[in-house]
Amino acid sequence: MTITQLHYVLAVAEHRNFTLAAEKCFVTQPTLSMQIQKIEDELGVLIFDRSKKPIQLTDIGQKIVHQAKNIVNEADRIQDIVDQQKGFVGGEFHLGIIPTIMPTLLPMFLTNFIKKYPKVQLIIEELNTEDIIFKLNNGHLDAAIAATPLHEEKIKEIVLYFEPFVAYIPEHHNHFAKKEIQIEDLDVDELLLLQDGHCFRDSVLNLCKRKTDDKRSHFQLESGSFETLIKLADEGLGTTLLPYLHTLDLKESDRAKLRHFVEPKPAREVSLIYPKNELKIHLIDALRTTISGVVRGAIAFQNVQIVSPKPTK
Template identity: 35%
Template sequence: MTLTELRYIVAVARERHFGRAAEACFVSQPTLSVAIKKLEEELEVKLFERGGAEVSVTPLGDEIVRQAQATLESAASIKEIARRGKDPLAGPLRLGVIYTIGPYLLPALVRQTIDHLPQMPLMLQENFTVRLLEMLRTGELDCAILAEPFPDTGLAIAPLYDEPFQVAVPHRHALADRPSITSAELKQETMLLLGTGHCFRDHVLEVCPEFARFASHAEGIRKSFEGSSLETIKHMVAAGMGITVVPGLSVPPPGAPSDGLVNYVPFADPVPTRRVVLAWRRSFTRYEAIAALRNAIYACALPGATRLSS
C-alpha cells in the first residue's frame, strides 16, 4: 500500500469517475485503474462499484477512503510542520464561501489578507453549503465560511458573527418609508426567493413560513418568484416585481452609489438573524492559518453584524 494508491482512491471517490480522477492525479486512466485494482486485491475488498456511467463507493470502501484521506493529511502535515518552523502562515489557504456571503465579505477580506498576510494567499471557491461540506470532507478545501444550521459532519466550528436580515422593497412601495417591518406584514406581499440549494432561502422561509407553500391560491400569499442570486433578486425588486429579505452585509452602505430604486427596511424586534461560522476539518494542522483568517475577518467592517469571539 502506497500514498499514491491512497491518493488515487480518494480522487475516484471525489470525482465518481475513473477518467476524471486520473486527470486530477495527472496520470493515465490505465495507470490509475491498475493501481486501484492492486490495492483492492491487497486489501481483499471491493472499494468501488463500476457499473453505469458513474462510479459509486461501496460502504466498506467509504470507510477506507475516509481513513485514506486522514492518512494523506497526516503525511502532508509532516511538510506543514517543517514549513511552520520557518513561517507558520506560509502557503495558500483554500477557502470556501457560500454564495450569499462571498460577494459581500470577500472584497474586504481579500484586501485584508493581501495587506497583512501576503504569504498566505486565499484560493477561493464559492458554492452551495452541501457542496462545500463535501469538499471539506474530501480535502479539496481547508476551511469554509458557512451559515448555520448545517448537518453535523464532525467539523471544527468557530463562530464569526451574527448578521441581521432586512427587507428590500421598491422605493415607491407602501412599506418603503417605514422605520421597521414585522414578518407578519410580509404575508400579503409578492415574495422573491433564491432558488433551491441556497441555505439563505431556508432562512427566509423560517422568517416567513407562509411562503413555503408556493401556491398562488394559498392563504396569505399572492405569488412567489425565484432568482439565481441576491443581486438578481434585487434587480427584480427594483423593477417592482416584489419584495425580498436580504442579509445585512448585502445592504449598500449609506452614501454608496445607488440607483435609488430599492429601499432597505429593518425588521422590528425580534430581528431575525443568521450565524456565520468558520468550519474546518479537525485533522487540519494549520491552526495559525485558521486564527489569522478569523482575525482578518474581524478586521473587516461587517456593518450591522455582531462579532463573536468564541
C-alpha cells in the same frame, strides 16, 4: 503499501474511473492501475469492482477507502506541524463562499489578507451550502464561509459576525411610512425571493414561518441576485429582504427605502467552517483574524435573533 498508492486509491474512489483518476494524479493510467493492483495483491482483496460502469467500491473496499483517508490526512499533518512550528503561513488554501456573502465580504478582506500573507495561494470558489458541505467532507475545500448553524457532525463552526436582515420597501408600499418594521408586517405572498438552493431564501421563509412548498396566492417570481429583486420591487411587484452588508453599497435613493426591524433584529449567523480534522489550522486562524478585523467596524449589531439557514422540514 505507500502513501502515494493510497492517494491513487482515493482518486479512483472519487472519480470512479481509472483514466480520470490518473489525470488528476498526474500519472499515466497504466502506472496508476499497476500501483492499485499491487495494493490489492498485497492485501489479498479487491478494492474496486471493475466489472461495473462506473467502477464501484467493493464492501471491503469502502472500509479500506475510509481508513486510507485517515492515513493520508495524518501523513499530511506532519507538514502542517512543521509549518506551524516554523511560523510559516503559506501554500494552497481552498476556500468556499456562499453566493449571498461572496460579493460583499470578499472585497472587504481579500486585499488585506493577500498583503499580510503573500505566500498563501488562496483559491476561492462560489458555492451553495450543500456543495460546500460535500466538498468539505470530501477534502476538496480547506474551509468555507457560510450561514450557520448547520449542525453537521464533522464540521466545526467559528462565528465571524451576525448580519441582520433589512427590508426593502418601495415608495408605493403601505409600509413605506414606517421607520421600523416587525416580522408580522411581512407578507410572504408578496416577498420577492432568491432562487431555490440559496440558504438566504430558506432563512427568509423560516423567518416568515412559511414552507418552501406552499403555494403563492397570486404569482411566484424568484431571482438569482439581490439587484434583480430590488428592481422588481421598484416596479411594484412586491418587497424583498436584503443582508445588511449588501445595503451598504446601495445608492442613496435606494437606501431611503430600507427599513430595519425592531429589536431583537432577525439576523443570520456567518461563520468560518472547516472539517474537524482540518490540517491547516494556522491558515484558518489567519483568515479568521483578518476577516474579524475588517467586519468589526461594519457590523455593530448585538441584539439579534438568529434565523436558521436550514430549510424547514
